[in-house]
Amino acid sequence: MLLLVSLAVVSLYMGVYIFERHSLAEIISGIIAQDSSISQSDRFVIMDLRLPRITMGVLIGSALAVSGTCMQGMFKNPLATPDLIGITSGASLFAAITIVLGSSIKPYIPEVFHYSLLSIMAFIGALLTMLLVYRISTTNGKTNVVVMLLCGVAFTALGFAIMGLLIYMSKEEQLRDLTFWNLGSLAGATWTKNAILASIMAVAYILLINKGKALNAMMLGERDAQHLGIPVEKIKKQIVILTALMVGTSVAFAGTIGFVGLIVPYILRLIFKSNYNIILPLSAVMGSVLLLSADTVSRTIAQPSEIPIGILTAFMGAPIFIIILIRSRKSM
Amino acid sequence: MLEAYKISFAHKKHSILENIDVSVKYGELLVIVGPNGAGKSTLLSLLANEAGKNEEPIFFKKKTFEEWDYRDLAHNKAKFSQNNSHDIPLSVKDVVMMGRYPYFQSNPHKKDFEAVQKAMEETDVAYLETRDYNSLSGGEKQRVHLARVLTQLDNEVLNKLVFLDEPLNNLDVLHQHRILHTIKNFTEKGNTAVMVLHDLNLAAQFADTIMLLKKGKVVAHDTPNKVFTKEIISKVYNFPCTVCPNPVNKNPLIIFGT
Numbered sequence: 001m002l003l004l005v006s007l008a009v010v011s012l013y014m015g016v017y018i019f020e021r022h023s024l025a026e027i028i029s030g031i032i033a034q035d036s037s038i039s040q041s042d043r044f045v046i047m048d049l050r051l052p053r054i055t056m057g058v059l060i061g062s063a064l065a066v067s068g069t070c071m072q073g074m075f076k077n078p079l080a081t082p083d084l085i086g087i088t089s090g091a092s093l094f095a096a097i098t099i100v101l102g103s104s105i106k107p108y109i110p111e112v113f114h115y116s117l118l119s120i121m122a123f124i125g126a127l128l129t130m131l132l133v134y135r136i137s138t139t140n141g142k143t144n145v146v147v148m149l150l151c152g153v154a155f156t157a158l159g160f161a162i163m164g165l166l167i168y169m170s171k172e173e174q175l176r177d178l179t180f181w182n183l184g185s186l187a188g189a190t191w192t193k194n195a196i197l198a199s200i201m202a203v204a205y206i207l208l209i210n211k212g213k214a215l216n217a218m219m220l221g222e223r224d225a226q227h228l229g230i231p232v233e234k235i236k237k238q239i240v241i242l243t244a245l246m247v248g249t250s251v252a253f254a255g256t257i258g259f260v261g262l263i264v265p266y267i268l269r270l271i272f273k274s275n276y277n278i279i280l281p282l283s284a285v286m287g288s289v290l291l292l293s294a295d296t297v298s299r300t301i302a303q304p305s306e307i308p309i310g311i312l313t314a315f316m317g318a319p320i321f322i323i324i325l326i327r328s329r330k331s332m
Numbered sequence: 333m334l335e336a337y338k339i340s341f342a343h344k345k346h347s348i349l350e351n352i353d354v355s356v357k358y359g360e361l362l363v364i365v366g367p368n369g370a371g372k373s374t375l376l377s378l379l380a381n382e383a384g385k386n387e388e389p390i391f392f393k394k395k396t397f398e399e400w401d402y403r404d405l406a407h408n409k410a411k412f413s414q415n416n417s418h419d420i421p422l423s424v425k426d427v428v429m430m431g432r433y434p435y436f437q438s439n440p441h442k443k444d445f446e447a448v449q450k451a452m453e454e455t456d457v458a459y460l461e462t463r464d465y466n467s468l469s470g471g472e473k474q475r476v477h478l479a480r481v482l483t484q485l486d487n488e489v490l491n492k493l494v495f496l497d498e499p500l501n502n503l504d505v506l507h508q509h510r511i512l513h514t515i516k517n518f519t520e521k522g523n524t525a526v527m528v529l530h531d532l533n534l535a536a537q538f539a540d541t542i543m544l545l546k547k548g549k550v551v552a553h554d555t556p557n558k559v560f561t562k563e564i565i566s567k568v569y570n571f572p573c574t575v576c577p578n579p580v581n582k583n584p585l586i587i588f589g590t
Contacts, residue, residue: 213433219420220430223382224413228484229406229434273464274421277438 068261
């Protein structure tokens with residue numbers, strides 16, 4: 001049953017992919033066959049622009065959705081997503097500081113390390129905010145939702161303030177980079193970034209994707225989960241570090257693409273209730289589907305320019321945020 | 333089975349439990365009773381290893397909890413807690429299935445479904461299996477969690493231990509007795525149960541031993557006949573009572589206000 005559902009979703013996702021490339025089918029086959037009739041520019045567009053971008057969309061969409069689902073499980077609330085509780089702000093803040101202050105040392109270090117530096121800094125930012133939010137909002141294993149959301153507001157406000165200061169201080173070129181961070185875009189995709197992202201996600205997924213049972217049990221309360229033989233503290237640590245890694249890297253490479261971690265689990269919950277055993281693995285696939293379609297729309301809707309993808313996801317996410325608020329206002 | 337000595341617990345300088353010794357034998361049904369604020373739930377929670385490290389070690393089957401493998405431990409002991417979550421957006425059978433989590437990796441086996449079905453019939457929630465947990469009444473939720481705890485210990489292991497913190501809250505008379513019979517059945521197979529109850533007459537009827545607590549101290553720890561006397565009970569509860577033999581089964585019968 002589970003296999004069937006995931007296969008259906010996977011095939012849907014393949015559908016989007018093929019449809020999007022349909023008119024270019026001959027070019028692709030030409031490139032694979034090393035056909036010399038394919039022009040250099042065509043090859044470049046496919047291999048160095050489109051394909052890395054699509055790959056990055058798939059990776060980041062999946063990473064953000066899984067992070068969101070895991071955090072919702074840990075905080076036991078459907079509003080706990082990286083953007084709403086300030087993790088994304090923390091990560092992009094550290095990334096922004098790295099851009100502005102790190103620009104002086106950039107030319108002296110190799111490209112791989114330069115991307116790593118950015119993602120390491122974003123990871124540290126994400127981890128710090130996550131730990132702070134968790135410490136502030138959770139006592140004895142119970143999360144105060146209002147405090148959690150207000151923490152997000154506070155950290156986002158702090159992020160805005162420092163970001164404003166950085167924009168005020170920065171030079172022309174840095175300014176463009178910073179704006180890109182704030183709005184989010186997959187346009188900066190390269191194979192190097194994808195490789196870093198993919199290796200981080202591989203580690204995270206091996207450890208996280210089978211934690212559905214544990215997240216379900218944690219709905220009973222952490223003590224009762226422990227009685228069911230779930231090593232709650234260990235799992236919480238894994239979730240904190242791995243989601244911070246995934247969110248941090250995503251933010252470092254694509255800026256703040258908001259609400260993916262909110263939209264995907266919300267849709268899956270409508271169908272499968274809160275059974276993390278099902279929605280955790282499915283959110284990995286659904287996140288890719290969502291971000292890939294959003295990116296395709298953002299590239300095609302206002303040709304020849306493109307709309308920043310963060311704006312699109314925010315248009316989808318904000319109404320869902322409001323719906324969840326209305327539904328849960330009694331329990332808050 | 334379970335041995336603990338000199339259990340003390342304090343919360344913000346308020347002493348809640350002082351020097352309590354507990355030792356429970358195989359096949360014993362121990363009921364902890366006492367007025368509000370006696371520290372019953374705290375004691376149960378400490379015995380069930382919820383607080384983590386204790387100054388004095390607690391021995392379960394001659395091993396401290398730290399020496400146990402956590403998965404093994406889940407096959408050997410379970411706990412029913414008093415404050416169960418009211419918001420679990422899952423169906424009833426999914427909640428009961430959580431009791432089987434120590435037994436499978438990602439997909440439940442046939443045996444797990446059978447154990448779930450059996451436990452749901454035992455606590456009379458089988459007819460609710462497809463309902464949303466959140467739509468149930470308090471008593472029904474209570475029975476769902478009891479089924480979850482029962483199914484967790486449905487295995488081949490000998491001499492299991494279950495902790496129950498006021499399992500009868502919100503239950504009607506029929507279900508109160510059904511649950512107590514189920515627990516009695518469980519202990520008669522060599523298993524052990526430690527339970528907090530408020531209803532002294534039910535405790536007198538089902539318990540093998542009674543531990544009476546007041547203000548964090550043990551007032552009496554003995555068989556129901558020795559603990560439930562007019563002097564002890566009226567003093568501890570600070571309320572007059574009469575104790576007479578139950579005309580049906582000769583257990584002590586406590587009548588308050590006389």
